Amino acid sequence: MIVILTGAVLIYSTLDMPDWGDPNSPASLHVSPRYIEKTIEETATPNAVTSVLADYRGYDTLGETTVIFTAAVVCILLLRRFEDDKTL
Amino acid sequence: METVIGKYNYWIYIALMMIGFYAMIAKRNLVKKIVGMNIFQTAIILFFISTAYKKDATIPILIKSQEVIDPAQYINPLPHVLMLTAIVVMVSTFGVALAVIMMLYNQYKTLDEDEIIEILRKKK
Amino acid sequence: MIRLYDDLIIQTVCRIMIPLIQLFAFYVIAHGHYSPGGGFQGGCILGASFILMVIAYDINWMKRRFSEKKNILLIALGVLIYALVGVLCILLGAEYLNYGILHKIIPTDSVKVRALGTLIIEIGVGITVMAVMVSIFLNLTTLGKHEKGEV
Numbered sequence: 001m002i003v004i005l006t007g008a009v010l011i012y013s014t015l016d017m018p019d020w021g022d023p024n025s026p027a028s029l030h031v032s033p034r035y036i037e038k039t040i041e042e043t044a045t046p047n048a049v050t051s052v053l054a055d056y057r058g059y060d061t062l063g064e065t066t067v068i069f070t071a072a073v074v075c076i077l078l079l080r081r082f083e084d085d086k087t088l
Numbered sequence: 089m090e091t092v093i094g095k096y097n098y099w100i101y102i103a104l105m106m107i108g109f110y111a112m113i114a115k116r117n118l119v120k121k122i123v124g125m126n127i128f129q130t131a132i133i134l135f136f137i138s139t140a141y142k143k144d145a146t147i148p149i150l151i152k153s154q155e156v157i158d159p160a161q162y163i164n165p166l167p168h169v170l171m172l173t174a175i176v177v178m179v180s181t182f183g184v185a186l187a188v189i190m191m192l193y194n195q196y197k198t199l200d201e202d203e204i205i206e207i208l209r210k211k212k
Numbered sequence: 213m214i215r216l217y218d219d220l221i222i223q224t225v226c227r228i229m230i231p232l233i234q235l236f237a238f239y240v241i242a243h244g245h246y247s248p249g250g251g252f253q254g255g256c257i258l259g260a261s262f263i264l265m266v267i268a269y270d271i272n273w274m275k276r277r278f279s280e281k282k283n284i285l286l287i288a289l290g291v292l293i294y295a296l297v298g299v300l301c302i303l304l305g306a307e308y309l310n311y312g313i314l315h316k317i318i319p320t321d322s323v324k325v326r327a328l329g330t331l332i333i334e335i336g337v338g339i340t341v342m343a344v345m346v347s348i349f350l351n352l353t354t355l356g357k358h359e360k361g362e363v
Contacts, residue, residue, distance in 0.1 A: 002113065003106050003109050003110045003113070003114075004106075006106065006109065007102055007103075007105075007106040010102045010105070011098075011099060011102055014095050014098040014099065014102070015091065015095070017095065017098055019093075019094030019095065020094055020095070020096075020097045020098075020138060020141065022094075022142070022143070023142040023143060023145070023160050025139065025142075031166065032159065032164040032165060032166050033159035035165055035166065036148060036150070036157060036159045036162050036165065037157050037159060039150065040150055040152075040157075041323070042323065042326065043323065043326040043327060043330065044323045044324050044326060044327040045245045045326070045327050045330060046149055046150040046151075046152060046245065046246055047148070047149045047150075047244065047245055047246060047247065047248070047249075048148035048149070048150065048162065048165035049148055049149075049165045049168050049169055049172070049248075049250070050244050050245055050249075050250050050330060050334070051330065052165050052166060052169045053169045053172065053173075053250065054250075054251075054329075054330040054333050054334060055311065055326055055329075055330055057169060058298075058309040058333065059308070059309060060169075060173065061173065061294075061333070061337065062294055062295065062298070062309070064173040064176060064177065065290065065291050065294055065336070065337055065340050066291060067176075067177055067180060068176055068177075068179075068180045068340060068341060068344045069287060069288070069290075069291045069340060069344070070180075071180030071181070071183055071184050071344065071348070072180075072183075072287050072343070072344040072347045072348060073287075074184050074187065075183055075184060075187045075347065075348050075351045075352070076284070076347060076351060078184075078187045078188065078190075078191055079187050079190065079191070079351040079352070079355060080351055081355070147248070149246070149247065149248070172250075172252055173252075175252075176252055176341065179345075180344070180348075183348040183352065186352055187351070187352065190352070190355060194355075
């Protein structure tokens with residue numbers, strides 16, 4: 001019941017969303033043209049995804065790497081059982 | 089009719105998202121809940137990727153010989169970046185959640201949520 | 213616990229495939245500036261090659277080549293490479309993770325060096341993702357008891 005209600009609300013809210021493939025949707029008007037235009041000039045990297053990932057938003061990716069580092073540490077701490085007290 | 093053609097992609101993601109949501113709130117098995125969460129995250133990832141798309145545009149890898157770069161020719165790189173990181177977070181949360189579930193199973197010998205709560209109540 | 217099952221065809225095919233998969237993973241990491249790819253994707257492919265070793269042979273066969281101690285060290289090393297590049301940028305007098313300043317120690321101009329800094333941190337990310345995938349897989353499939361080598 002809650003699921004159907006939430007779905008109905010979400011479908012109603014999509015009526016205000018931009019159409020699929022619309023080049024003038026708000027998501028692609030704010031900063032992304034600048035990323036596309038300046039990526040070769042500023043970073044010498046033709047792949048805009050890489051330059052945004054590692055250069056313009058490097059701090060974001062650092063946090064990302066820390067997240068998966070933490071996940072691995074949690075998995076090792078929770079599950080690892082050493083037999084006969086042999087450390088690594 | 090134009091609304092349907094323009095917006096049907098969102099409706100597909102909403103259907104997918106509601107499947108995941110239903111699994112999260114209605115299922116009792118913890119592993120099924122986690123799989124529901126994964127479906128939910130997949131729906132969100134697809135939604136973000138679809139916002140990046142522009143008609144008649146190509147992937148955001150620039151062609152070197154081009155002098156003037158027109159942003160309308162390349163799809164939006166930003167949602168791709170965000171979702172690239174979100175996929176990795178999805179994998180790591182899935183791993184951690186499975187690890188926690190395995191510890192719970194070792195402790196209580198059941199994966200059913202209600203039974204675990206029952207056992208916890210009896211202990212009090 | 214599933215008993216170990218040796219199959220000649222699978223083992224031979226995997227012996228041929230694993231170097232190719234690893235080579236492709238390094239290509240994806242290193243060529244991420246010019247084609248789809250990068251640290252996350254290449255790291256995942258590299259981790260998949262080690263997981264294939266575990267599936268086709270057994271865990272001890274894989275751990276002789278890539279020991280668990282090395283694995284845990286590599287998890288930390290990738291994050292460390294990433295963070296140290298940022299600290300290096302501070303020491304040279306720019307903001308954290310502003311690679312443009314690295315041209316003081318690397319003899320290229322300040323635009324090319326940004327691509328180089330991107331490559332360094334992609335390698336760091338790739339190392340971390342690879343080690344994390346292998347570590348999560350090993351610990352989840354064996355409940356953390358993988359000394360005996362049973363899957």
